[in-house]
Structures are given as C-alpha cells and as structure tokens.
Amino acid sequence: MIDDFAKEYLHSDLREIRETVLWKLDGLGEYEVRRPLTATGTNLLGLVKHLSLSESRYFGEVFDRPFPEPLPRWDDTAARGTDMWASEHETREEIVARYRRVWAHSDATITALAVDAPGHVPWWPRPDVMLFNVLVHVLTETSRHAGHADILREQLDGATGTAVGYATTRDAAIREARRAEIERAARAAVERR
Numbered sequence: 001m002i003d004d005f006a007k008e009y010l011h012s013d014l015r016e017i018r019e020t021v022l023w024k025l026d027g028l029g030e031y032e033v034r035r036p037l038t039a040t041g042t043n044l045l046g047l048v049k050h051l052s053l054s055e056s057r058y059f060g061e062v063f064d065r066p067f068p069e070p071l072p073r074w075d076d077t078a079a080r081g082t083d084m085w086a087s088e089h090e091t092r093e094e095i096v097a098r099y100r101r102v103w104a105h106s107d108a109t110i111t112a113l114a115v116d117a118p119g120h121v122p123w124w125p126r127p128d129v130m131l132f133n134v135l136v137h138v139l140t141e142t143s144r145h146a147g148h149a150d151i152l153r154e155q156l157d158g159a160t161g162t163a164v165g166y167a168t169t170r171d172a173a174i175r176e177a178r179r180a181e182i183e184r185a186a187r188a189a190v191e192r193r
Contacts, residue, residue: 007115010135011107017142018103020162021048022096024149028156034086037152044152045095046085047145052099053083054141058134059106062119067105069098074123110135 025033025044033045056067057074072079086095110131117131154160158175 003115006132007110007135010132010139011110014135014139014142015103015107017139017146018051018099021051021142021146021149022099023161024146024153025092025096027159028153030092032156033092035156036085037155041085042148042152043085044149045092046083047149047152048099049086049090049095050083051142051145052095052102055106055138056102058121058138059109062121062129062134063109063113063117063131065105065109065112067102069101106138 025048028044034043036043053071056069056071059065060067061074072082086092113131115130115132115135119129119131119134121127121129121134150160150162158172
C-alpha cells in the first residue's frame with residue numbers, strides 16, 4: 001500500500017514540476033530563452049534540453065526501456081555539455097516537444113514498473129537501483145533546475161513563481177526598493193563586525 005502511495009506521490013510531484021519548468025518559457029522571445037545568463041552559459045531553453053536528455057536516460061536505458069529517439073550516449077565525452085544549450089539549428093518547439101515526448105515515455109515506464117523494480121545506472125557509484133531511487137533522483141534534479149529557471153526568469157523580466165498559476169510580477173520600483181533594503185542590511189551587517 002505505501003509503495004503505491006509513494007510512487008504516485010513522487011510521480012505527481014514530477015508531473016507538476018515539469019510543467020513549471022516549461023512555464024518559465026512562457027511569454028519570452030527566442031533570444032531571452034536562449035540567452036546565457038550566468039558565467040557558465042546557463043539559459044532557460046538549455047535547462048529544458050538538459051532535463052529531456054537526463055530524464056530520457058533515467059526512465060529509459062536504466063530500466064532497459066530505451067527512449068525511441070537517438071540520444072548521445074551517457075559516456076560520450078565529445079557530447080558532454082551540449083545538452084545545456086540549444087544551437088541555432090534547434091528550435092524551441094522541437095526542444096519543448098521532445099521534452100513532452102520524454103514525459104510520455106517516462107510516465108509509461110513509471111506506470112508499468114513497481115516502485116521496487118530493479119534498474120542499473122552505470123554512471124553512479126552504486127549502480128544497482130530501484131525505480132524509487134530514480135524517481136527521487138529525477139524529481140530532485142528537475143526541482144533543482146526549476147529553481148535555476150525561476151532565478152533566470154526573474155533576471156529577464158522580474159517574473160517569479162513556484163508553480164503554474166502562482167506567478168508574481170512586482171513592479172520595478174517595488175523590486176528595486178526591496179533590493180536596496182537588502183543591500184543596506186548586508187552592508188550594515190559587515191560594518192557591525
């Protein structure tokens with residue numbers, strides 16, 4: 001009983017956070033979703049592309065249910081890092097559609113297998129896993145990148161929110177006043193030492 005509950009609970013959270021990641025692209029132009037916003041080049045569309053590849057591997061080859069589209073091998077060092085950004089030849093529509101196809105494939109794997117179904121993650125130090133381990137891992141990774149996406153989106157236009165339907169956009173003057181207040185507190189804390 002708890003196994004079914006745990007599997008459905010984790011799967012439900014994964015479905016919700018996937019939607020949140022895609023929601024971060026809404027209303028932005030092509031340049032904004034591709035634009036490198038950190039020193040390492042992190043960008044919104046690259047996060048979606050990365051999550052597609054990662055999830056397709058975890059719910060695909062780990063359980064001997066490979067995703068039906070070609071993917072770079074996990075141990076292909078030449079391809080390493082190319083999943084974190086979109087080339088000029090990859091369209092936003094293609095990347096988003098692939099992510100949705102990955103969801104369908106992953107969801108089929110999750111539905112078909114028991115929470116304690118065995119899998120094998122060759123790139124992990126302890127490679128023998130269960131579906132439970134992979135569900136937790138993919139949910140954690142997707143949530144982590146959703147947090148990155150939230151910060152990137154805030155940098156672009158000030159929009160924030162933790163889930164579809166819970167968006168907030170503060171007026172620029174309010175945001176600047178709050179930032180200035182926090183900056184003053186940070187400087188005052190240093191000066192007190």
